[in-house]
Amino acid sequence: MRGVSFLNHKFLTVFSIIRRISIAVQYFVDPWVARCRAASAAATIVVAGLSVPLSGCGDGSSSHEAVIGQPAPQIAALDLEGQSVRLDEYDGKILVLAFWLGGCAPCMAELPGLADLASDPSDGFRVLTINVGGNADIAAGLAAEFGERLDYAVDQLALTATRYKVRVFPTMVVIDRRGHVISRRVGAFRKADLMAAIVSP
Numbered sequence: 044m045r046g047v048s049f050l051n052h053k054f055l056t057v058f059s060i061i062r063r064i065s066i067a068v069q070y071f072v073d074p075w076v077a078r079c080r081a082a083s084a085a086a087t088i089v090v091a092g093l094s095v096p097l098s099g100c101g102d103g104s105s106s107h108e109a110v111i112g113q114p115a116p117q118i119a120a121l122d123l124e125g126q127s128v129r130l131d132e133y134d135g136k137i138l139v140l141a142f143w144l145g146g147c148a149p150c151m152a153e154l155p156g157l158a159d160l161a162s163d164p165s166d167g168f169r170v171l172t173i174n175v176g177g178n179a180d181i182a183a184g185l186a187a188e189f190g191e192r193l194d195y196a197v198d199q200l201a202l203t204a205t206r207y208k209v210r211v212f213p214t215m216v217v218i219d220r221r222g223h224v225i226s227r228r229v230g231a232f233r234k235a236d237l238m239a240a241i242v243s244p
Contacts (some may be wrong), residue, residue: 140216
């Protein structure tokens with residue numbers, strides 16, 4: 044009996060270890076799932092409490108989602124100072140929204156190229172990097188590397204990502220000088236694709 048009890052104890056111990064490892068892997072390998080679940084719950088509360096500003100936004104779109112050729116949905120994200128970022132700050136400029144996720148290697152790989160393109164403010168071309176599900180500290184780390192060549196925002200509740208139908212990272216959305224969505228690309232940035240998408244009316 045003692046032998047059977049010992050084996051049962053060992054089995055339960057091994058099962059417990061495997062279960063803990065499974066939970067840890069799920070949390071660290073797929074943090075986006077956990078963030079989305081938390082964001083979904085939080086967003087439900089926010090939308091219920093602020094139904095007018097979140098549903099209106101003045102974006103001119105009945106679905107409030109990004110559609111090629113239509114006015115871009117308003118951004119629901121904060122800058123590094125905790126202030127709301129708005130599209131009208133970029134009126135008259137070509138704006139690239141670069142959605143990225145912490146720990147995403149392809150996201151980090153594309154940023155130097157985007158920073159080089161946006162290095163001259165006189166070109167009327169800006170890149171707004173939008174970290175999804177993170178915090179200001181993560182975005183501040185990016186700012187420390189690229190400085191004023193890029194603009195920075197945090198979409199902690201994934202509201203902007205939802206409006207722009209971002210499901211894969213990196214995703215790049217181009218908005219023209221009139222505030223219309225003219226291009227959307229999923230995956231690594233390529234300069235030729237971006238330059239082909241830019242249209243100056």
